Amino acid sequence: MNAYFSWPRFLAVLLKEFVQMKRDRLTFGMIVGIPIIQLILFGFAINTDPKGLPAALVVNDESVFSRSLVRSLENSQYFKFTHRATSEAEADRLLQLGDVQFVLVIPSDFSRKLQRGERPQLLLAADATDPSATGNALATLNQTVKQAMDRELVGPLSGLKPGELPVDLRVQRRFNPEGITRYNIVPGLMGVILTMTMIMMTALAMTRERERGTMENLLATPVRPIEVMAGKIAPFIIVGYLQVTLILSAAKLIFGVPIVGSLVLLSLALIVFIAANLSVGFTFSTIAKNQLQAMQMTFFFFLPSMLLSGFMFPFRGMPEWAQWIGEALPLTHFLRIVRGVLLKGNGLAEIVPELWPIGLFMLVAGTVALKRYRQTLD
Amino acid sequence: MNSAAANAVVSPSAEAVIDVKGLTKKFGERTVVDDFAIRVNRGQIYGFLGPNGSGKTTTIRMLCGLLTADAGEGQCLGYDIRRESQQIKRHVGYMTQKFSLYEDLSLAENLDFIARVYDVKDRKQAVDKTLERLGLTARRTQLAGSLSGGWKQRLALAACLLHEPKLLLLDEPTAGVDPKARREFWDQIHDLAADGLTVLVSTHYMDEAERCHALAYIAYGRLLANGTATQLIQQSGMTTWSAAGPDLHDLARELRGQPGVDMVVPFGTTLHVSGADATQLEQSLAPYRERTGYRWVRIEPGLEDVFIGLMNSAKDNFQ
Missing domain, CATH: 3.40.50.300 (P-loop containing nucleotide triphosphate hydrolases)
Structure with missing residues (x-):
């Protein structure tokens, strides 16, 4: 037998590993579950060419031309006029809230000027915080408008057809006029990093107590579950804020990300978001038997969070079922808040619709955690 | 004690x-x-x-x-x-x-x-x-x-x-x-x-x-x-004999299974032989006590003897 490598000894270790793998059901589940989740998410949910983007319409000139224009835009499949606003201000608000991706404004003298060949202005404002979400829609815009006009400019008006576009199409890329991707990514990263570290750290913190046997001692003392939970979570809120400070400084100083909104408001939203993630971590820690399982659960939660929240891929490009899953994740709502506050300068009123789902999530996860945390060893 | x-x-x-x-x-x-x-x-x-x-x-x-x-x-x-x-x-x-x-x-x-x-x-x-x-x-x-x-x-x-x-x-x-x-x-x-x-x-x-x-x-x-x-030892009603001499291991093997012998435990240079029924134990041990080279002494059973005795009888009740 070779003194340096013995096959029977190697086999002994190999067989032992397989037996242990079989015993750890969660690891086994990961081996099968992770590829399946990845396949489903990447295969079905992710779409880098989002269509049917919600748009608001402000029509100050009801005419055959404006109707045709709207129809053409919808036919291009990129635009879906979900809102009709009576004023530009109202439409801008929808844009600010993130309810629509685009606003199309047809001015009151549109058809008159068009018929005179005066090239009326046509305004399309886009929420460009995520340049990849609007990119393709804007790229096809010129062509779509031209086709719509060509169809309507018949008879005596056909003379307007050749040459340049008969309308003066103005595209406004709001909130990120230069379409810089990192303006979108860097604030988003804040949410991603917090999700990862907050969940992992709390999940490990409790599991460590159990793994090292210190849990028994802790349970034998008069300390209450809520005290343990609050005491374990609070330090990580501070850790979370440290990370935020770091990311924000880098965003401003290194990446030049504009900070339009209020940082105080952002801090408020951060408390809720961090607490929500910590509750998830705490819940995991009550389920996981050891630190490895806690890590695996964290990963299980983190993967869909990253892919379905709109961090990596446009949220509106995903099929409806994926959007529903996305809506249930705190990161999705936080991304809207952080991008809204930093890039759009959103205030409290604009972020509340995104803040309460995170709060609700925190309550549910916190309740589950407290219910699962037992004061006895039963 | x-x-x-x-x-x-x-x-x-x-x-x-x-x-x-x-x-x-x-x-x-x-x-x-x-x-x-x-x-x-x-x-x-x-x-x-x-x-x-x-x-x-x-x-x-x-x-x-x-x-x-x-x-x-x-x-x-x-x-x-x-x-x-x-x-x-x-x-x-x-x-x-x-x-x-x-x-x-x-x-x-x-x-x-x-x-x-x-x-x-x-x-x-x-x-x-x-x-x-x-x-x-x-x-x-x-x-x-x-x-x-x-x-x-x-x-x-x-x-x-x-x-x-x-x-x-x-x-x-x-x-x-x-x-x-x-x-x-x-x-x-x-x-x-x-x-x-x-x-x-x-x-x-x-x-x-x-x-x-x-x-x-x-x-x-x-x-x-x-x-x-003390109470536990008394309650157990156990009798213990200690034997000293050569080849205790062989002696132990012979003694095990004899009527009245419930336990045979080697303690360094001596062997402790215990049983719940004192008379039967004594009868069984009688031939061995004749052997030369061995010294037999009746001793008070130890707690360990009592507990192992308890365990053995408990096994019969529960299994």
């Missing part, structure tokens, strides 16, 4: 610190503790004996509220064990079988944490006093993880005593600790008991069992016998 321990048994009229009846705990289908009753008086050192997996730890955990009993009733320190575990926890010092303090905290930090959790008054002084009392002051800044077994056990005891409990529940506190440290530990326990603290301690060591005021022997989740060490 330690006669001082035997004399110290408190009369039944004394104040009961633990008084439980019918205690039962099931894990799934398995009954781990079955209809268990125990009464421990104030100031007593009560020993818990029994083989591994007999339900000692489960019973201790039920007493301090770490596990909820499926059936049974009783009180611990005057609090109902099923409903008032929160109050019980405040006045009990529980030392787990496995070291369960934080290895990445120093001794002082560990004790400070425990003191805060129990809301100990004058925390700093209490920690200093406890460190001093157990001779840990010199090591106060050392990390608990770097301590050896004996010192860890001392630290654990310190943590149990910090909040001045009325009852100590010690689950195999001296497992893996050297004899000197064990002896010192037991001296501590006796000092504490003399001050009025009640101690329930589980152990596998017979010398420790003999240092207890009273003993309970558990096997298969049931209480098989209890009383003082």
Whole structure:
């Protein structure tokens, strides 16, 4: 037998590993579950060419031309006029809230000027915080408008057809006029990093107590579950804020990300978001038997969070079922808040619709955690 | 036999610190503790004996509220064990079988944490006093993880005593600790008991069992016998003979299975032969006692003999 490598000894270790793998059901589940989740998410949910983007319409000139224009835009499949606003201000608000991706404004003298060949202005404002979400829609815009006009400019008006576009199409890329991707990514990263570290750290913190046997001692003392939970979570809120400070400084100083909104408001939203993630971590820690399982659960939660929240891929490009899953994740709502506050300068009123789902999530996860945390060893 | 321990048994009229009846705990289908009753008086050192997996730890955990009993009733320190575990926890010092303090905290930090959790008054002084009392002051800044077994056990005891409990529940506190440290530990326990603290301690060591005021022997989740060490030996009705001579191993092999011979145990240079039926044992041994080169003496059975005898008879009842 070779003194340096013995096959029977190697086999002994190999067989032992397989037996242990079989015993750890969660690891086994990961081996099968992770590829399946990845396949489903990447295969079905992710779409880098989002269509049917919600748009608001402000029509100050009801005419055959404006109707045709709207129809053409919808036919291009990129635009879906979900809102009709009576004023530009109202439409801008929808844009600010993130309810629509685009606003199309047809001015009151549109058809008159068009018929005179005066090239009326046509305004399309886009929420460009995520340049990849609007990119393709804007790229096809010129062509779509031209086709719509060509169809309507018949008879005596056909003379307007050749040459340049008969309308003066103005595209406004709001909130990120230069379409810089990192303006979108860097604030988003804040949410991603917090999700990862907050969940992992709390999940490990409790599991460590159990793994090292210190849990028994802790349970034998008069300390209450809520005290343990609050005491374990609070330090990580501070850790979370440290990370935020770091990311924000880098965003401003290194990446030049504009900070339009209020940082105080952002801090408020951060408390809720961090607490929500910590509750998830705490819940995991009550389920996981050891630190490895806690890590695996964290990963299980983190993967869909990253892919379905709109961090990596446009949220509106995903099929409806994926959007529903996305809506249930705190990161999705936080991304809207952080991008809204930093890039759009959103205030409290604009972020509340995104803040309460995170709060609700925190309550549910916190309740589950407290219910699962037992004061006895039963 | 330690006669001082035997004399110290408190009369039944004394104040009961633990008084439980019918205690039962099931894990799934398995009954781990079955209809268990125990009464421990104030100031007593009560020993818990029994083989591994007999339900000692489960019973201790039920007493301090770490596990909820499926059936049974009783009180611990005057609090109902099923409903008032929160109050019980405040006045009990529980030392787990496995070291369960934080290895990445120093001794002082560990004790400070425990003191805060129990809301100990004058925390700093209490920690200093406890460190001093157990001779840990010199090591106060050392990390608990770097301590050896004996010192860890001392630290654990310190943590149990910090909040001045009325009852100590010690689950195999001296497992893996050297004899000197064990002896010192037991001296501590006796000092504490003399001050009025009640101690329930589980152990596998017979010398420790003999240092207890009273003993309970558990096997298969049931209480098989209890009383003082002397009482247990008397109650067992066991007769033991000691044989000294050559080739004890062969002798033992011959003796096993003879009528009346329940146990043959080698003790170094002697062989202990025990049986419940004294006459039959004597008859069986008669031919061997004639053999030359052997010296036979009738001795008082040891606690270990009694317990193993109990175990063997219990096996017949439960399996």
